[in-house]
Amino acid sequence: MTQPNDYGFGEEAALLKEQARKFFADTLPVDALHALVADDPTPDRQPSGAWLEESWQAMVDLGWTMLSVPEAAGGLGLPVAAVAGLVEEQGKAAFPSPLLSTLCAGYVLGAAQAQAALDEIVAGTIATLAITNAQGSWQAGDSDVTYADGKLNGTASYVQDARRAQRFLVSANTGGGIGLFWIAADTAGVTVEADAIIDLTRDQGRLVLQDVAATPVTDNGLAALNQAMPAVWTLLAADMVGAGEWQLQTTVDYVTQRQQFDKPLGFFQAVKHPLVDVMLQIDEAKSLVYNAACAIDAEPEKAAQFAHMAKASASGMAGYASGRSVQCHGGIGFTWECYVHLYFKRQKHSQMLFGDGSWHRARLADILVGAAA
Amino acid sequence: MSESARKDTPEQAEFRQYCQNWLANNHPGEPPVRLSLSPLEIMTNDQLGYLQAWQKAAYDAGLVGCDYPEAVGGGGREDCQRVANEEMLRAKTPYLPNVIGLGMAAPTVFFHGQEALKERLLPRLFSGEDIWCQGFSEPGAGSDLASVQTFAEKKGDKWVINGHKVWTSLAHFAEWMIILLRTDKSHKYEGLSYFVVPIKSALGKGVTVRPLIKITGETGFNEVIFENLEIDDSHRLDQLGKGWQVAMTTLAHERGAGQMVTPRSGGLKSKATHASNSTNLIELARNTPRGDKTAADDPLVRDAMMKSVIREWGLAQNQRRSRVPALQDHPMRLPLQNKLLASEISQDIASLALDIEGPASSLYLGDPNAPDGGQWPMAYMNSYGMTIAAGTSEVQRNILGERVLNMPKSK
Structure with a gap:
């Protein structure tokens, strides 16, 4: 099978992505996010896990939580690239929600053809x-x-x-x-x-x-997991791409405003060039995410290979973008009051979740080079 | 049917069929000599002769210059060069030798030259009979191109040129050069004007071409010295003082962002041609013994190779995504990354190949024991030409930071 040139990312997908961008920005802008989740800075704090529980029903009503359910099992039949667009916007907002977990459970249940459980996902059940x-x-x-x-x-x-x-x-x-x-x-x-x-x-x-x-x-859980995990890796990588873009734009804004030595920080190439490198890494990860998402629908025999690439790339990017976002903000970036730490922490979590870069590269090598002797 | 063929206009579809038929019967066959990896490294007359014959045949058949008007030697077609390029690539024909002429000189002369000049120069450019070179860089003007000092002084209706151009690929074969000259020393940008100057016919009469030897030991580019070369004012492109604007036309086409599609052919790999890509890298690792295993079994090597594979595939997917408007954040964001990424990725792949070869990476082309004939160390050394030429990686990062991310200018 071959992939369509546009990754299957058509008009519907573009509308969904724009709808998602607006929803997350309106529902929980970053200052409100910080107020919601970062009320207790103490290092030995009890986990709060705060989120907007009422946002779940809104997302169910929009049809988002069932996007991973196969069309034949009662789902909407949107391409995975469209779902990736939605999740990318969720990452850009660092939105706290079980949306990604539920989508991931949906992909595994779909691969297992577990119709009764899929019916519950369609009905709006939160799963992980x-x-x-x-x-x-x-x-x-x-x-x-x-x-x-x-x-x-x-x-x-x-x-x-x-x-x-x-x-x-x-x-x-x-x-x-x-x-x-x-x-x-x-x-x-x-x-x-x-x-x-x-x-x-x-x-x-x-x-x-x-x-x-x-x-x-x-x-035969192994078969279902092996079939569905590429979607899990790809969507998590999409979240990381969105979060990386927020880190990039926020940091670029800061170095354009902040002046030292009578110049904006971004004038200095020691600041400018690393931020360009962050952009290069985001774009690589983003291109690989949509390629992997498209493969899941159109080239399933290569889905694992391409999803390993996407998650490995996104993991490297997330680590680098996070480091630069704090470093280039200087002293203020090291404080709890600056929003940068929310994304830094989400990205470092995502970087290791469902396999870090070297784990995915090792699996990729098994596919492309063959098992090591 | 290919994806692009499905979107052909009736004219393009008919032309595509014509190209396919012609190429089926007129592929020039295996070259009689080893070809360089790119036209910029053509070293011998044997190489050039074979390639010039191919370009002439392709031009005579209408596959080169097809989007230019017939009056200047073109094919007078609309958006057909893209079609010819696709078919030539598919047919795995050799590359076209007059690469600077087709990619940079032709669009610049076409958009900025006088009619008589275009009619005189462009047909022999398209046919490859006249090889072209580019005179931009100087010893004192590299990344800061607008500081060129080679001076043209007006004497009557002639210009007299004195100065020194460097890194001039193909100058040793060239009939003509596009050249950025200073005509006014009091203004940096407005003091620049753009000309075409003869090279081969002026050798010993005001022009000297000396080969520069690269760190690999190869030749391929040159320095060109001008001592009182006299040229006619009709060789000027556009108005006096507009040289910088004309140069932007050249650079836009060099970066693949110009109005005209550059005629391209390629895909023919002669046996010794060697590319720094991850397929060749993995093959090298498999063929490199490590005790009773191979380098391809070493987890560190595998990890490093997969990093290269991922970057290479990421670049290919960037190029694909750059044609999907809904998945772009800024129209120039992906196109402006191309040259930077391609050059750095191939450099890193070649560097990794030397790591894999270990002490055998010390062996060069003349050593019978050199792995892959010593091509990897040569590719590694050559890769610095790619990260320096046509805007160093540092300049590329400035351009991306300033034009795409809107950070303050660093100059």
């Missing part, structure tokens, strides 16, 4: 993936949860939106392989322990399962 072990391994199937005698036991770690989710899509060792389980948050034996995370715009925790009665939505 619980597929990571205590080591933080991103290898599909590395789970600390076991399934035996109809019961789940064990802990899933680094679960995004753990306290916001109404449903968890849990991967567990079934003895014969990896099963996927659709677990309601209020099921007996389910406990969520919030992580005290640095990122103020997200929620993360551990999902502890004790004798939780369950039946698998699929016994």
